[in-house]
Amino acid sequence: MLKIIVFIIFMVRAVLVKGEPKVPCFFIFGDSLSEVGNNNNLVTMAKANYPPYGVDFPGGVPTGRFTNNRTIEDYISTYLGFNKSIAPYRDQMGQDILRGVNFASGSAGILMETGSQLGDRIWLDRQIRNYMMTILRIQFMVFGPVSNYLNKCLYTVNIGSNDYLNNYFMPQYYPSQRLYTPDQYANLLISRYRSQLRTLYNTGARMVAIFGLGNLGCVPSQIMRNNATDCVDEINQAANLFNTKLESLVDELNARLPGAQFTLISLSALQALSPLPEAINSNSTCCTLRSDFQCEPNSTPCANRDLYAFFDGFHPTDVVNEAVAEAAYSSPDRRIANPMNINELTSSQQGKATYY
Structure with a gap:
């Protein structure tokens, strides 16, 4: 399996x-x-x-990425032909915003309250507001309606994990489990998500890749938090309810929104159909953990990082991020990328926008 992954990644690069x-x-x-x-x-x-975050990033610099090197989207930007990763919103400057902006925020969720026990975060509604501020600037840099430019851009949305791990399954901080059954909670998330994705569409987004949730009950922090010896079925079942409803939402958006091309990247299907090689350690983490399951500051990470699935208690290592990015970009399996992969998605509306 490892040889197959390496071969496919080589072909994508080629x-x-x-x-x-x-x-x-x-x-x-x-x-x-x-x-x-x-x-x-x-x-x-x-x-x-x-x-030790960023230990393998160019220069060994911790940038704010929750891994040892690059994120899934860092790899996707390379596959798309960008010569450098998309910069965070906090650093956006001048005409650099024409190539895109990364609005993502640690502990953020679909719901406003998600992750609040950790402190401030930029939940999805705030990210969309930041995006709309960015559009106001872009409209003065392009010829014609700004929507004509945005129609040709790729959008990815990878969110929802925290709505479970830092909300629903933290009853000591949130009332969600007392207020909603797992099915009701998934409906709540999907209802809010529908509105947020439609807002992106209304501002000009047409090519949108949405990532489903992985097997959240198999994340090291959840196994340790529940004093379990294996994956926590209750958490996985709740995430699967959300994923099933997300599939229907993608179909709905494609059917009802003229010109929309939403596609779903199923992380749970990827995990089931392309399991990690046996040599990859998925039971322990590469870095020493502090009480909140992030890396202990300035601790020494494992030496063989390519043989670990998780860098800390929540986040994958670079080798996993690269494999996920490759599958999202080029997998022909419709169980993983439906109705198309990102390469097919971005090939469907070719043509360069004109800008100053």
Whole structure:
């Protein structure tokens, strides 16, 4: 399996077109799986701007990425032909915003209250507000309606994990479990998510890749938090309820919104159909954990990081992020990328927008 993954990644790299990126811009929304530094200056425990995070990033610099090197979207931006990763909203400057912005924030959720026990965070509604502020600036940099430019951009949204791990399954901080059954809670999330995704569409987003939830009950922090010896079925079952409803939401958006091309990247299907090689350690973490399951500051991480699935108690290592990005970008399996993968999605509306 490892040889197959390496071969596919090599093929993706081999076919990248030199020169202009495949799309003029790439906008990223999400949580700590996608963040590249938006939380660095916030008053929150959910930040990764200290060692050992970033130990394998160019220069060994902790940037705010919750991993040892690159995020899924960092890899996707490379596959698209961008010569550098998309910068965080907090760093956006001048005409750089024309190539896109990363709005993702650690501990953020679909719901406003999610992750509040850790401190400040930029939940999805706030991310969308930041995006709309960015659009106001972009409209003065492009010829014609700004929507014509945004129609050609790629959008990815990877959020929802915290609504379970830092909300529903933390009854000591949140009343969600007392107020909603798992099915009712999934409906609540989907209802809010529908509105948020429609807002992106109404501002000009047309090519949107949405990531479903992985097997959250198999994350090390949840196994340890529940004093379990294996995956926590209750958490996985709740996440699967959300994923099933998310599939229907994607179908609904594609059917009802003219010109919309939403696609779903199923992380749970990817985990089931392309399990990690046996050599990869998925039972323990690469870094020493502090009480909130993030890395202990300035601790020494494991030496063989490519043989670990998790860097800390929540977040994958670079080797997993690369494999997920490759599958999202080029998997032909409709159980993983439906109705199309990101390569097919961005090939469907070719054409470069004109800007100053």
